[in-house]
Amino acid sequence: MNLYRVLRIDEQLYGCEELPEGQPLLCDVLLETDNGEQRVLPYPDAELTRLDINEGDTVTLHDHKLAKAHKIYFARHGETVWNVENKICGMTDSPLTEKGRAQARQLGEKIRESGVHIDEILYSPLSRAADTAKAIADATGIPARCEPRLREQCFGRYEGTPRDGEEFRVSKTHFADRYSGGESMMQLAQRIYNLLDELKADTGKTYLLVAHNGIARVVQSYFHDMTNEEYAAAGIKNCEFVEFVFQ
Numbered sequence: 001m002n003l004y005r006v007l008r009i010d011e012q013l014y015g016c017e018e019l020p021e022g023q024p025l026l027c028d029v030l031l032e033t034d035n036g037e038q039r040v041l042p043y044p045d046a047e048l049t050r051l052d053i054n055e056g057d058t059v060t061l062h063d064h065k066l067a068k069a070h071k072i073y074f075a076r077h078g079e080t081v082w083n084v085e086n087k088i089c090g091m092t093d094s095p096l097t098e099k100g101r102a103q104a105r106q107l108g109e110k111i112r113e114s115g116v117h118i119d120e121i122l123y124s125p126l127s128r129a130a131d132t133a134k135a136i137a138d139a140t141g142i143p144a145r146c147e148p149r150l151r152e153q154c155f156g157r158y159e160g161t162p163r164d165g166e167e168f169r170v171s172k173t174h175f176a177d178r179y180s181g182g183e184s185m186m187q188l189a190q191r192i193y194n195l196l197d198e199l200k201a202d203t204g205k206t207y208l209l210v211a212h213n214g215i216a217r218v219v220q221s222y223f224h225d226m227t228n229e230e231y232a233a234a235g236i237k238n239c240e241f242v243e244f245v246f247q
Contacts, residue, residue: 121143
């Protein structure tokens with residue numbers, strides 16, 4: 001199964017201004033992969049309509065059959081007090097700053113204006129993510145509910161210490177380390193991977209997950225191969241909005 005972006009859909013009229021009676025309308029669908037490779041696929045217009053495939057969509061192609069890609073979206077919460085103070089938050093419930101609340105409102109407006117289809121928002125129970133998700137829901141009208149498994153990793157003895165501390169940087173590559181009463185990367189991956197497996201199976205809905213930087217790393221590792229070092233260095237900005245495609 002290969003992923004493509006639909007660049008253009010052109011009707012085939014067989015050199016005629018109008019199709020002969022009874023002749024099904026075919027379209028030339030121009031597809032492009034992430035690395036820029038293109039191909040044109042003749043496809044029935046009625047089937048494209050049934051599948052709701054349009055220009056700009058991400059699709060899969062298997063045995064010459066198109067299907068709309070099953071996506072999921074992820075956003076990190078807005079700026080928090082401890083983000084400003086360069087402290088590791090983890091399970092400590094550091095609240096949003098005024099800038100963080102503004103970022104959340106702006107993200108909601110961006111999603112509304114983009115026309116991206118999202119059926120439901122799932123958010124971490126920690127207030128910084130919950131408040132961000134509720135601001136997005138208010139702006140878009142998308143229903144939102146708390147998903148406890150999206151809570152940030154508990155970093156144990158490191159919470160409240162500098163985010164760029166050398167000891168912490170090295171510890172993030174030790175996947176069985178529980179940080180003296182915290183939660184290991186392996187424990188974290190178990191709950192996030194289980195959730196993503198459930199959402200992958202729910203092909204009828206598209207979700208937005210609103211959570212944390214630590215969760216973003218795990219989600220990225222679910223969809224992409226990463227070394228331990230790449231995993232430890234990965235992260236996204238406050239209120240960054242990311243698309244992932246299930247395969």
